[in-house]
Amino acid sequence: MSLDQTTDWSSSELMATVLAGELHDGEVAIMGTxxxxxxxxxxxxxxxxxxxxxxxxxxxxxVNPYQQPLVASACDYRLLRAETAVPLxxxxxxxxxxxxxxxxxxxxxxxxxxxNCNLVAVGSWNHPHPRGPGSVGLPFLSRVGxxxxxxxxxxRRTFVEKVDFRSGPGFLEGxxxxxxxxxxxxxxxxxxxxxxxxxxxxxxxxxxxxxxxPGVELxxxxxxTGFEIEIEEPVPNTAPPxxxxxxxxxxxxxxxxxx
Amino acid sequence: xxxxKIVPISDAISSIVEDGSFVAVGGMHLxxxxxxxxxxxxxxxxxxxxxxxxPCGAMNADLLLGAGLVDELVTSxxxxxxxxxxxxxxxxxxxxxxxILECDEPYITHGLYAGAGGLPFIPLPRGLEYSDIPKVNPxxxxxxxxxxSGERVLVGAPLSPEVxxxxxxxxxxxGNAVLLGAHFLDRSMALASKHxxxxxxxxxxxxxxxxxxxxxxxxxxxxxxxxxxAGGCHPTSSHAFYTYDEEHLRQYLAMARDERGTDxxxxxxxxQTTEALYSQSTTDRISGLRYEGSLEERGx
Numbered sequence: 179m180s181l182d183q184t185t186d187w188s189s190s191e192l193m194a195t196v197l198a199g200e201l202h203d204g205e206v207a208i209m210g211t212x213x214x215x216x217x218x219x220x221x222x223x224x225x226x227x228x229x230x231x232x233x234x235x236x237x238x239x240x241v242n243p244y245q246q247p248l249v250a251s252a253c254d255y256r257l258l259r260a261e262t263a264v265p266l267x268x269x270x271x272x273x274x275x276x277x278x279x280x281x282x283x284x285x286x287x288x289x290x291x292x293x294n295c296n297l298v299a300v301g302s303w304n305h306p307h308p309r310g311p312g313s314v315g316l317p318f319l320s321r322v323g324x325x326x327x328x329x330x331x332x333x334r335r336t337f338v339e340k341v342d343f344r345s346g347p348g349f350l351e352g353x354x355x356x357x358x359x360x361x362x363x364x365x366x367x368x369x370x371x372x373x374x375x376x377x378x379x380x381x382x383x384x385x386x387x388x389x390x391x392p393g394v395e396l397x398x399x400x401x402x403t404g405f406e407i408e409i410e411e412p413v414p415n416t417a418p419p420x421x422x423x424x425x426x427x428x429x430x431x432x433x434x435x436x437x
Numbered sequence: 438x439x440x441x442k443i444v445p446i447s448d449a450i451s452s453i454v455e456d457g458s459f460v461a462v463g464g465m466h467l468x469x470x471x472x473x474x475x476x477x478x479x480x481x482x483x484x485x486x487x488x489x490x491x492p493c494g495a496m497n498a499d500l501l502l503g504a505g506l507v508d509e510l511v512t513s514x515x516x517x518x519x520x521x522x523x524x525x526x527x528x529x530x531x532x533x534x535x536x537i538l539e540c541d542e543p544y545i546t547h548g549l550y551a552g553a554g555g556l557p558f559i560p561l562p563r564g565l566e567y568s569d570i571p572k573v574n575p576x577x578x579x580x581x582x583x584x585x586s587g588e589r590v591l592v593g594a595p596l597s598p599e600v601x602x603x604x605x606x607x608x609x610x611x612g613n614a615v616l617l618g619a620h621f622l623d624r625s626m627a628l629a630s631k632h633x634x635x636x637x638x639x640x641x642x643x644x645x646x647x648x649x650x651x652x653x654x655x656x657x658x659x660x661x662x663x664x665x666x667a668g669g670c671h672p673t674s675s676h677a678f679y680t681y682d683e684e685h686l687r688q689y690l691a692m693a694r695d696e697r698g699t700d701x702x703x704x705x706x707x708x709q710t711t712e713a714l715y716s717q718s719t720t721d722r723i724s725g726l727r728y729e730g731s732l733e734e735r736g737x
Contacts (some may be wrong), residue, residue, distance in 0.1 A: 212518045237465045237493060238619040250519040253466040255618045255676040266621055270546040274562035303573050309530035311516030313570060314492050315542040320564030347567040361564050
């Protein structure tokens with residue numbers, strides 16, 4: 179899916195390059211379900227600016243998979259074409275330790291202004307509509323490094339003022355509750371969608387637009403977001419993927435999962 | 438060296454799974470789901486009092502739910518990843534006609550550890566109480582005072598299933614089992630459950646197992662029955678053997694949108710067939726699902 183006909187890269191490829199820019203040499207990242215975009219971003223970072231970056235792929239818990247090829251399922255056997263692998267139980271154990279993993283990729287059927295994620299239920303938990311799949315490891319967002327949130331759905335159903343069910347903690351109810359909780363994790367750092375990249379105002383802890391993807395108007399983001407999003411004008415444009423980045427992404431993605 | 442535990446699949450289910458049992462079902466997402474055992478449970482109409490998934494259940498849980506055999510579900514995820522939501526889980530949850538013990542991955546992982554070790558409960562890392570999950574599941578989560586710091590700490594109840602239904606790629610006749618790919622929580626389920634029924638792709642000699650003793654994932658003394666089920670994870674994958682059958686899974690997701698379609702699926706792929714016939718009918722599909730460089734293709 180191309181954003182407009184003058185570009186020859188897709189939303190997913192752009193999102194992978196934006197996320198890759200947030201990953202630093204020497205860090206360790208973890209991720210869960212349906213994670214082709216973060217996996218591509220991690221491998222891209224390793225092959226460009228962050229050769230000593232490590233990442234652990236979903237429930238297979240392979241460490242530094244070679245993405246030969248990039249796969250859609252987080253537990254695919256082909257992810258074991260990797261440097262090594264660790265047992266899932268060890269990864270869960272060290273998520274609790276809290277100082278091992280720097281980045282946790284997250285998402286949700288709802289994401290709110292403070293970066294709280296919901297993978298469980300829209301509406302009441304007893305009578306949800308829709309019922310989400312469940313939260314897996316997202317409660318660890320409270321404890322692990324910083325959170326990078328990504329979603330393909332930038333609309334008012336997904337981006338809400340307050341999640342109906344908090345299954346992945348962000349900045350909780352805002353600055354007061356966040357300070358009182360004194361959590362070990364650093365909280366959400368960035369949200370990437372097909373329209374824009376967003377960060378959080380360090381004072382209000384509310385989501386704000388960081389950059390607009392090429393071809394996207396500011397009003398589009400405002401209209402597609404179910405809360406008042408902070409804007410500091412002028413809003414810069416997201417840098418498009420470089421030819422080198424696109425070459426790397428396409429070499430690992432013969433099945434076109436990101437196209 | 439002990440006696441062979443290889444039994445026909447119908448005997449394994451009828452003799453070990455009692456009506457109303459607490460059953461753990463192995464595999465994670467679209468992989469290593471012990472579907473042969475799941476289908477046989479449905480054929481025999483065994484009620485499951487409580488069903489535990491690994492952090493992420495898929496077809497294994499959704500089919501049992503669709504068959505109307507599950508009273509309570511202990512899970513942190515039921516879905517089909519990039520293929521979509523789990524239709525029967527979603528429908529039953531939205532109707533309020535299934536009791537859900539909402540969990541997260543750390544609780545299921547550590548809860549099984551507590552079950553395996555006879556721990557009365559297990560404290561959980563600070564911060565997990567900031568999700569809403571413990572609020573809706575007081576049966577699994579509670580608070581206790583940390584005797585060392587005096588702080589309030591979230592704790593989880595041990596998970597001690599009566600039966601674990603698991604898939605292994607290889608096993609000897611006694612049940613010394615090797616998972617050639619990821620272990621997910623299957624090993625934890627074996628350690629925590631009173632009984633283990635193993636379905637396997639291939640039976641190998643004890644000599645082959647004992648040539649790499651540390652490569653054994655589950656020791657035979659934990660295993661009650663071994664069922665030969667080549668292709669038995671279909672339509673999910675069996676690591677190192679074949680990948681998931683996306684076309685079949687999409688067909689299931691389309692049919693299972695309503696109860697009638699779910700019944701049609703169950704009639705066609707479960708009730709009107711036996712596992713031997715199911716295996717025969719999927720042999721060609723499965724050979725098309727082997728990937729280049731799979732361990733099986735390379736020989737072991």
